[in-house]
Structure formats: structure tokens, C-alpha cells
Amino acid sequence: MHTKRPWWQWVLGGLVALLILGALLGEDDRQTAAETTTVTVTQAAPPPAVETTTTAQPTETISDARQAVDGDRYARAIEIAAALGASQQQAIRRRISNRLGRRALSALRSGDRRRAGSLLRQAGRYPPTQQLTLARARYRAAKDRAAERARARRRAAEQRRQAARDAQAAEEAQAESGSACDPNYSGCVPAYPPDVNCPEVAGPVQVTGSDPHGLDRDSDGVACE
Numbered sequence: 001m002h003t004k005r006p007w008w009q010w011v012l013g014g015l016v017a018l019l020i021l022g023a024l025l026g027e028d029d030r031q032t033a034a035e036t037t038t039v040t041v042t043q044a045a046p047p048p049a050v051e052t053t054t055t056a057q058p059t060e061t062i063s064d065a066r067q068a069v070d071g072d073r074y075a076r077a078i079e080i081a082a083a084l085g086a087s088q089q090q091a092i093r094r095r096i097s098n099r100l101g102r103r104a105l106s107a108l109r110s111g112d113r114r115r116a117g118s119l120l121r122q123a124g125r126y127p128p129t130q131q132l133t134l135a136r137a138r139y140r141a142a143k144d145r146a147a148e149r150a151r152a153r154r155r156a157a158e159q160r161r162q163a164a165r166d167a168q169a170a171e172e173a174q175a176e177s178g179s180a181c182d183p184n185y186s187g188c189v190p191a192y193p194p195d196v197n198c199p200e201v202a203g204p205v206q207v208t209g210s211d212p213h214g215l216d217r218d219s220d221g222v223a224c225e
Contacts, residue, residue, distance in 0.1 A: 065092050069099060093126050101131030108138050113146065166212040167192055184209025185223065198224035 060080045065088070068077035074096050081092035100123035107116035116139050123132050166184070181188040187205030190196050192212035203224025207216045215223035 062088055062091075066095065069095050090127070094129055097123055097126035097129045098131040100126070101129060101133075101135040104135040105131070105138065108135070108142055113139070113142050116142075162210070163212065166210045169209075182209075182212065184212060185215075189213060189215070189223075 060083070062081065062084060065077045065080040065084070068074075068080060069092060077092050077096065078089060081089040100119050104116040104119040104123070107113070107119065116135070120132075120136055120139055123135075126132075169183075180191055182191045184192075184207065185205045186208050187202065189201050189205055196213050196215075198215055201215065201224050203215075205215070205223050207221050207223050211223065213223075217223075
């Protein structure tokens with residue numbers, strides 16, 4: 001004999017069956033979707049690399065350039081200054097010019113005109129400055145003085161040679177004439193040498209030769225007036 005179940009048990013059993021069936025069907029759907037569905041993931045391309053230009057900064061300063069000038073390393077000083085800019089380069093070139101001018105002045109003060117000339121020629125490639133202009137002016141003056149001294153020495157040497165020629169001519173003339181009078185004068189003036197002065201001569205006398213005694217002071221041709 002079967003006992004009849006209450007109605008609510010049948011309802012509960014149906015709900016449980018529906019839940020189990022739904023779970024089974026959902027699992028099949030998920031598996032099928034996983035097998036049949038292809039997910040394409042597109043990775044964004046990285047942005048293009050941006051090239052950056054890095055300008056190398058000079059590692060040496062204007063102070064380094066000045067020290068190079070003070071050490072007479074002029075080419076190196078200009079190289080350093082050129083990397084710092086046109087104005088800095090011009091300033092260093094003027095510094096070199098001033099240094100060469102001062103050194104030329106020092107050489108002139110010590111009497112070394114040749115050294116001064118060499119320094120001034122070296123300074124010709126640099127801009128003119130007050131020191132360099134002063135050194136050039138003093139160098140020209142020293143050169144002119146040296147040239148005048150050389151001309152004076154040549155004149156003195158020529159005068160000595162002329163006096164020797166005159167004395168020799170007087171001696172030869174005296175030897176030929178047998179006279180004690182100098183043939184360079186129209187009056188009787190003792191032959192040169194020795195030298196005589198106007199108080200020893202019965203003047204005036206005419207100068208007919210080279211006046212070896214130097215009696216014609218105003219060079220008018222008449223001596224001991």
C-alpha cells in the first residue's frame with residue numbers, strides 16, 4: 001500500500017530538478033562559448049621614440065682661458081673662449097694683445113729692441129689695444145733713434161776719413177813744394193798737422209781747399225777775418 005505524498009513535496013522536488021538541469025545547461029553553454037569564441041586583444045603600439053639632441057656644455061670657463069693667456073698658451077686660450085661664444089673669444093683676443101704689448105714695452109725698457117719687434121709682429125694677428133698702440137709708438141721712436149745714431153756714426157767716420165785724406169794731401173803738397181805753408185789756404189798758414197788757431201795766423205786768409213785747421217767757422221771761404 002502506497003502512501004500519497006503531500007503536494008508540496010512534489011513542488012519542491014520539481015524545483016530541485018529544474019535547478020539541477022539549469023546548472024547543467026549553463027555549464028555546457030559556458031564551455032561552448034569558451035571553445036568557440038576567440039578574443040583578439042590588440043596591444044597598442046608603443047609611441048615612437050623621440051630623438052633628443054643633447055648639447056654638450058663646455059667644461060672649461062673664461063677663467064681657464066685667461067690662465068692660458070697668462071701662461072702664453074694663446075692658441076689654447078682662443079680655443080676655450082671660442083667654445084664659450086664670440087664675445088668671450090673677442091675678449092680673450094684683446095687680452096692677448098694687451099699682454100704682448102706689455103711684454104714689448106718691457107723689452108724696450110731693457111734695451112732689447114729686437115725682442116720687442118718680434119713680439120709686436122706676433123701681435124699683428126690680434127685686435128689693436130691701448131697697450132699695443134703705445135708699444136708700437138715707442139718701438140718706432142726707438143728705431144728712429146737707433147737709425148739717427150747710426151747715421152751720426154757714419155758721418156763721424158766719414159769726417160775722420162776726410163781729415164786723414166786732407167792731412168795726407170797737405171803732407172804730400174808740403175813735401176812737393178818744400179814750403180811750411182798749408183796749400184789749402186792762400187795766405188801762409190802752417191801745414192796741418194799740427195792744428196793751429198787764428199791767433200797764430202796772420203789773417204785774413206782765403207780757404208782754397210778743405211780747411212783742415214777749421215779756421216773758416218762760418219764757411220764763407222775767408223778765415224781769421
